[in-house]
Amino acid sequence: MKKKKFYLSLIITVAFLIVSVLLTFQIFSARTQTINELNINVINLSRTLDTYSEGVIRQGEMIIKTISSMTEIYGIKQPEIERIRTLLSDQTTFIEQLNNIVIYDDKGNEILAMRNIPRWGRNGADRSFFIYHRNNLSKDIYIGPPVISRTTGKWVITISKRLEDENRMFRGVVVLTLNIENFLETYGKLDIGKNGSISLISDSGILMIRFPINEKFTGKIFSDSLLFTSYLKKSDSGTATVISRVDHIERIFAFQKNKRYGLVTTVAVSTDEALNSWRHHAEILGATIIFLIGCAFFSGGYVFKEISRRMQLNKELANAKESLLSANAQLKEMASVDSLTALANRREFDHAFPKIIQDCAINKKSISLLLIDIDFFKNYNDKYGHLSGDECLRKVAGIIKESLTDLNAVAARYGGEEFVVILPEAEPELAKNIAESITHNIISEKLIHEASPFGVVSVSTGVSSAAATDIDDDGTSLIESADTALYRAKYSGRNQVNTI
Template identity: 40%
Template sequence: MKRDIRLAVLLLTVISLTVAMATAWELWAARERTLAKAYTHNLNLTQALDTYVEGIITQSSMLLLGLAERLETDGTTPAQLERLRHLAQRQQSLLNQLDGIVIYDANGNWLMVSNGNVPAGATSADRSFFIHHRDNPSTDAYIGEPIRSRSSGKWVITVSRRYNHPDGRFAGVISATLGVENFLQLFGKIDIGQHGAIGVTTSNGQVLVRYPFRQADMGRVLSRSPIFTGYLDHAMVGTASFNSSLDGIERIYAFRKNERYPLVTAVALGKDEALASWRADAVRTVAIAVGLLLVIVIIGILMILAIQRRIRTEGLLVAAREELLKANHQLEVLASRDPLTGLQNRRSFDDRLTAELRRAYREQSPLSLLLIDVDYFKRFNDTYGHPAGDDCLRNIGQLLADSVRRPGDLAARYGGEELAVILPNTDNAGAQAVAEQFLQHLWQSNLTHVGSPFGRVTASIGIATLPAGSDAPAAALIGTADQALYRAKGAGRNRLDNASSLSGSAP
């Protein structure tokens, strides 16, 4: 008695530890899945935003290229500048993010501005983008740091290009300014939570745009950020988790370096926000686990008390065991039947076919298989409804059972509207006779089917026979019958197809 109680206590301990460990593992796995989904979401956003920013820069660069070619070809006469101003205004209406276009001479003086008249004495000789083009002979587009526009006072990003005199000398700069506010309006429509952030920087960490917008971030360089010091040197795309160097909030980041321009797009979600739903689920899971453990403990106590009454009830348990054996036997019988048609089910079919293949090989006797498919049964269900379809299958199952009368034969529901018949010690001619008899009974039953070209329910049958002495496996026999069934359906349905004999390896 004491030994049984000790075993019960040990069992309770093992179960409790198992539940606790399983709960902890599930919580950890759910947390990892939640973070993985957040990383994937961020990566998808970076891809979309990277494409968006690249498209704007490319359109701006192409516009500057066209204007630069005109300047290099036609010069900077007042008439030419006026034509370019009108052209820029038309282009500006097609690119909403474009704040303005300005043309500068070799000394940085403003020659033309698309948004109005040139302010008196306006110069940008001190701007970093102008200095870059003045000192660098390259005519490639240059993405400058964010600056305040001297014409509108807004924060803008410059995309600029150098243009030259015919002899190659520096003639000036043409720049397109992209309004930071336009980018912020788009980023603000993206749900990144209360502590999320979206940023576009140059490849050296210079902040161009950051949402949410903070004045102090404009012009900040993030070259010492973990993304730039530990990730971008090794990969074009990646994810990370760390505390922001701007506000100290722990976020999960996804970043992507643009393949064409020196730009990096990053999307971040606050880690606490990303895990908020997981925490709520974790609380519920822990509550359920604690409740389950309490139930286990209560059940364990009751089990220990039951052990003490075991001897008194041992006779009843023996009787109950006998009843259980009888019930199990009945369940085994029921488990071999298909509840809808009353035929044998698929498991019973598979077991019997394996046994009959071995018997046929051992006794050197033939074995035949019929595969039956009800024609246009989906149309029947669509026309009359699934309850009527079930009734139809029950009728067909009864007809098949009436056609298969030998004790050793087996009729089964193979799956869906497919039926099967195993015919031991039956050659091809005998199998064909059984199939023809079933088709005749089904036709005579005249089950109405307006969706069938025959006007009544019909079936197609594929026949396969394993000749005496053959050692083909079950898959080969079923495959041959299935091919024959396919040919019968392809030939117009409401018919049978008699496959040739087959042979193979031992079943």
């Protein structure tokens, strides 16, 4: 009997030791898993914030390019300047981060500002953006280092563009400033822990924004940091674990370099905070191991029950992980925006079109479809190059989007130089008017196209309308009708609207 008890106790002890080893392995495995999941989270967040920053700056770019074009057309003398003043007065509704828009002449004297300061005159000749444009012939926008606004006394980011006369001589600068406070407010809504940080850095290493803010580092150059000397030389995005030069806290950080503007977004989470949950879990498991070692000699049944419970826990953790991986896969599939034009992409169109048809059919309404094709676009690419072609696509997409403001419409890039617009509950006459408005707005933009007989970028549009109850579920018949109408518009000479 004693021998049997001895062997039983020995078996139970050996079995528990094996379980203890497995639990110890799980502790360290869970640590690795926690860090891996954190890496995924911070890289996804850095990409999201990169998209956010690009969107804000792209809006600013569009505004100052519009103003620059107006100065080239109308000049910067009275009374033409009043037209620009009217445009400036409406810009706060487009960019919530907007601080001010100012036009300076070639001496740096203020000509016009969206927001005036309560003193006579203002001179920006000492500002870095003014010096840059005065000394550089490039007409591209320039994202300058952060400065303190002379309007509000707060930190801002500058986006500026050189102004020239018809002889390409320097005529001044138009500058748009973005409030850093608004970026910080957005960053502050994200859960990155007490010691987490988010930064926006220029491609030359200048710290533009850091959350939480530390003004003594704003505008400082960090081009000698590992981010620029090592990581960005290998890849435009990634993760690493480093000790911050700002506050000497070890963090797991992700970086994402923007391909359009070169800005680098970093998201960092304190390693110590990130492992708090794991550490708490590890302490619980460690205490459990010690407790079960004492209990193993008295109750083999308790040991086996504990093993069974932990196996179930592992199974639940595995199921939870699988669910998370599945959710991440679904999130990736949800990407629905065309990266070039910022309109909905073809996949989103294919997804949304049948649903819109169904809704219109339930309400017994009509539905209309516009197929829009840029005229002689291949000639445009051949003459100006594909980069200019991409810019042309972006501008046309922007005009289409602006033309549909306040309308219940879905615009998407259908493929290549083709765009599609869904007009729910739109009768044929309304659809035709909208199509003609888009065609007129694109021609009015006067985008130079020397390889076109029209001299400017133009579009041909096919319009098809039908009762939703008469359309097949996927809308193929409506698409084919619109395509036929588009063909007729092209065959009839292009730069026109054809309806079916």
